[in-house]
Amino acid sequence: MQAFKTPKQLQAHRKKIIESRPADRKAIAVCAGTGCKAFGSLSVYDVFQKTLKSSGLDKKWELRATGCHGFCERGPLVLMFPSGTLYQKVKPEDVDEIVEQTLVKGKTIKRLTYQDPVTSKWFRREQDIPFYKHQHRLVLKQNGMIDPTSLDDYLTIGGYGGFLKALKMRPAKVIDEVKKSGLRGRGGAGFPTGTKWEICAGTKATQRYVVCNADEGDPGAFMDRSVVEGNPQSIIEGMLIGAYAMGASKGIVYLRQEYPLAVQRLGLALESAREAGLLGKNILGTGFDFDIQINKGGGAFVCGEESALIASVEGRRGVPKRRPPYPAISGLWGKPTNINNVETWATVPLILDRGHKWFSSIGTEGSKGTKIFSLVGKVNNTGLVEVPMGMTLKEIVFGAGGGIPDGKSFKAVQTGGPSGGCLPESKLDTPVDFDTLVQEGSMMGSGGMIVMDESTCMVDVAKYFVGFLKFESCGNCTSCRDGLQRLYELLSDVCEGRASMETLDLIEELAGTIRATSLCALGTTSVNPVLSTLKYFRDEYVAHVKEKRCPAGVCKSLITYTIDEKNCNGCTICAKKCPEQAISGKKKKLHIIDQQRCIKCGICKDVCKYDAVIVA
Amino acid sequence: MTVQFTIDGLEVKAKEGEHLLDVARRHGIDIPSLCHHEAVEPIGACRVCLVEVRSGQKTTITTSCNFLVEDGIEVHTDTAEVRKHRAMNLELLLARAPKSDVVRKLASASGVTRTRFEPLAYEPLPNCILCELCVRTCDMLGHHALTTVGRGDKKRIGLPFNKPSDNCVGCASCLSVCPTQCISVKDTPTQRAIWGQKHDFILCKVCGAPVITKKHRDFAISEKGLPEDYYDTCEKCKQSAASKRFASVVW
Amino acid sequence: MQITCLQCVEAACAKVCPAGALVRNEETGAIEVLANRCVGCGLCEAACPFGHMHFDTQLRLAVKCDLCGGTPTCAAFCPHDALEIR
Structure with missing residues (x-):
């Protein structure tokens, strides 16, 4: 890749490449995200490569190994452009047939298309499948369209357009644009991103940092992982825009070491961005210096908390510190630091490219844009779904998710990761946005969504999550460290038939103190699974206590x-x-x-x- | 910059950047705490020094040791909410350190005389409440010998990797600041045993009584620049030598 | 002859104290132990050349003569007026 010396050169290259690759060109996208890879998608890709070459079709058809398409349960996925045909559960031995029938003759192989398990209807095109139909994919859609290791692929879909627009504005104007878009942090707390940028930019300092929080630690969640693996350039572009707006010269991506593919892909993306002159000194000849380094995290859940993340980057133990001072004022090494989540950074280029009005037209009054959820558990279609803010839980679980498998009935959905609340059927009409979920005793979190059916014991679920959090607590606060340990013991008493009604009162009392008096959000939100299940599924607790019976037939001591x-x-x-x-x-x-x-x-x-x- | 606010109705002034607990104590208002020490930075570990802070429409329960004072806030140290949560945290600590007098006294002052939780088998330091005063003090002194090991319910105080540490000088400040006095320090006339290690004492050149551990003296000499012979005599022998010297000058 | 703390101008105890717990009281001129800051390391006792810094092994704190806040009781109570404050 040539190094671009001016915005004009980059713009010219973008134009050239977009023109040389018309939108209706023929392409095959084999998903090489972590889920599909586990299903063997790389061998599918290899066979495609060989077959296309030997048949000479490689001139006509572009073959891409892409990032995650979201429909992980059905992998390996093969998506064809421009027809939109989606083949699922593709095996290497299917490739010959696909080439012969679909690529050459243009015929659909029905058995490889998707059949809805509920309605038994067949779907050829990706966009018609209920799982995709209910979605509004801004960030995730790009995953299927590009090879994550190719900067040119990213440019083809409009990449770096946002950055080029930002360079034409004053930094304050860029912040203003983000503010007006209404974008709120996708990491969990939902703080207005533009306001955070403004505070960071407004703090006098000789050095500022921008940090990407990619320490995704929720059990069963992989939104951030898929974006880093599938479209690393979008994060780099987002951080470039942020750094330009806030006057930061250094960026850090705090990325889990357990995500080796993400580490590798982001590393490659950083290299090619540097080669292209998009990172480093005097970027595009504008005098703006910025570079990004990867900081690998050791896998502690608490390091996703921003003050613990800072401690970890500085080389200390990952223990949260009291805020204020907020990182935007005093963060890494005491300098103003802006920390945003992967999804937030990946959304920023879209806002700059298409404008704040476009972005704020999606979503609700208080929560704009789309949000990616990791839809897992007892649901027909598991995977990643990106939906507009304000969509109801019902639409997500029963629309995109396709309902509950095996004819069982829905019991609860937990939103927001291990410390989110479990909402019952009566709350299925709740619109999913930052504020409403909190009102209902749960939260947005970073976007975990676990569906539970009638065979799930809600006391057991609460115990499981408390067990996870007591293990992941940093151990600083008495209330969180000892409180969660004790809460776990009390919940075990309930599950094992040793509890009395006083135990339930003590659980509630203790949970109240953990929530009110712990230092960081890990502690204060840790009791959501307990309090929400006590609120909505109290009869199950009472059955365990009074009748020594587990209604769902899960708790071993009682069945x-x-x-x-x-x-x-x-x-x-x-x-x-x-x-x-x-x-x-x-x-x-x-x-x-x-x-x-x-x-x-x-x-x-x-x-x-x-x-x-x-x-x- | 000065900030002005009230604690239990009392108008107080403080410097910006000060912590609420320090300001309260300066004004004679007692807020109980276990993990606070003026020599080290607060971390808010014990969650006992709770107060209620009202700021505009917002009321929050918070620890006062690490709360930076703000202008115009209204602080209440003894509300029902504060008492309730403080009592619960003390009940948790009482289950962890049932034999500690300090914890028992504070707990009973909050109306907690027994705990509803099972006793906690806590090795290797029974009665440790993980306030980390030892670790923070060791860091502040520049030794960096102690650390917390593990996290969550597995968190312990100890030497890094549970291996003997060259950094420990055997000063026993960790025990001095420990609110529950749970750290074991055993002195013989010639040696001090602490954290599974033994340290030789410098012995008084006159009477042979222990003065200070050798490693501690070496650290002090290199860090503080006092001459070596400052550390070679015990307190009593220095006193009598000084008396004799002064007597010879006066008479 | 009995002597007490000299409240040295260049006090070794204050110099070695790592916690800033030994501070001169400008009113009385005495060096005082700030008990809330003392971490009980015992360095001051070892460093005082005159043996007038004492480490209390029960309290685990440094203890020293603070001139009783300006009116030393030892001088006031000496039955032979052998002690005086100048």
Whole structure:
């Protein structure tokens, strides 16, 4: 790549490349995000490459290994342009057929297209599939269109247009643009991004920093990971715009070491941006200096908290510090530091490129734009969904998510990661935005969304998340460190049938103190799963306490496995699979479970084809 | 810059950048705390020094030790909310350090005489409340020998990687500042045992009594620049030597 | 002969104190221990050349003569007027 010396040179190159690659050119995008890679998408890509080459089709068809398309459950995904045909669960042995039938003859291979598990309808085009149809993809859409290692690919879809526009404005005007767009931080707290930039820029200093928080630690969440892996240049461009607006010369991306592909892709992207003269000294001859370094985090959940993140970057233990002073005034090494989340940075170029009016036309009064959620759990379509702010939980879970699998009924959805609240069916009409979710006892968080069905025990869920957070607490505050430990013990008492109604009162009392008196957001929000389940699913707690019964049949101490006389036909499979040899019975005779030996692992229930194993 | 606000109705003035607890104590208002020490930076670990701060429409419960004072705020140190949460945090600490007199006294002042939580088997430092005063003091002194190990419910105080540390000079300041006195320091006439390590004492050149550990003296000489012979005699022998010297001058 | 703290002009105790806990009281001229700042390291005791810095092993704090805030009780109570303040 040539080094661009002026904005004009970059603009000319962009124009040239956009013209040379018409939007309707033929292309195959094989998803090489982490999920599809795990399904073997790289071998699919390899076979495509060989087949296209040997058949000479590589001149006609452009082949791309792209970032995550979001529909991870159905990987490996192969998307074709410009037709929009989406093939899912593609195997390497399918490639020949795809080339022959679809690429050459233009025919659709029905079995590789998506069939809705609920309506049994078939869909050829990506945009028609309910999972995608309900989405409004601004940030994620680009993932499917580019090879994340290619700067030219990013330029083709309009990349660096936002930065070029920013360079024509005064820094204060750039901040103003972000402010007017109504963009709020995507990391969880939802602080207005433009205001944060303004404070940072307004603090007198010789050195300022911009930081990208890519320390995504929520169990089951991978929004940030997918953006860094799939479109690293968008983060670099966002940070460039921010650095220009705030007068920062150094940028840091705090990225989890457990995301090796993200580390690698971002590293490559930084190199090519440097080669192109988009990072370094005197960028595009404007006199603006800026460069970015990657700081790998060790995987502590608490390091996503900004003051702990700063401590970690400085080489200290990742322990949160009291704010104020806020990082925008005194952050890294005491200098004004602006910390934004991956999604926020990736959104900034779009706002600059298309204008604040366009952005603020999406979303609600108080929450503008779109938000990516990691939709997982007991839902038909798991994966990443990007929806406009204000969409209801119902539309997300039942629209994009396609509802609950196996004919089971919906019980709750947890938003906002491990410290989010669990909302019941009666709250499904809640619009998803920063303020409403908090009002309902949950939060936006960084965008985790876990769906639970009737087979989920809400006490067990609360216990699980408290267990996670007590392990991840930095241990600074008595209330969080000891409080969560004690809360975990009390919840275990409930799950194991040792609790009384006083235990529930103590749980509530203790949770109140943890929320009111802990220093950072990890502590203050940690009790959301407990308080929200106590509020919306109190009857389940009471059943555990008073009747010593787990209504969902999850808590091992309160359930027994027995075999139903009527349904058991003596097939012996349960006896064979029982790891404890707790099941006895002759062939074609009723089997019996020895309760002394049974460890309640549930394998017998899973293997029985005749629904003869009863949990009560 | 000076800021002006009220604590329990009392008008007080303070410098910008001061912490609320220091200002309150200067004005004779007692706020209980366990992890605060004037020699080191506050971290808000024990969550006992809670107060209620009203600012405009907003009322928050917060620790006072690390709260930077603001102009016009209204601070209340003894509201029902404050008492409730302080009592709960003290109950948690009482379960952690049931044998500590300091914790028991503070807890009972908050009406907590027993804890509803199971006793915590806390090794290797029974009664440690993880206030980190030892770690902060060790850092402030420039030794950097102590640290917290692990996180969450596994957090402990100890030497890095639980290995003997060259940085520890055996000064025992960690014990001096420890509110629950849970750190073990054992002195013999010639050695001090602390943090699983043994340190030789400098012995008084007159009577042979221990003066200070060798490593501590070496640290002091290199850091503070006093001559070596300042550290070679014990307190009593120095006193009598000084008396004799003065007597010979006067008479 | 009994002597007490000389309140040295260049006080070794204050010089070695790492916590800034030994400070001269400008009114009385005495060097005083700020008990809330003292971290009990014992350096001052080892450093005082006259043996008048004392480390209290019970309180684990430094203790010294502060001239009783300007009116030393030792002088007031001496039955033979052997002590005087000048």
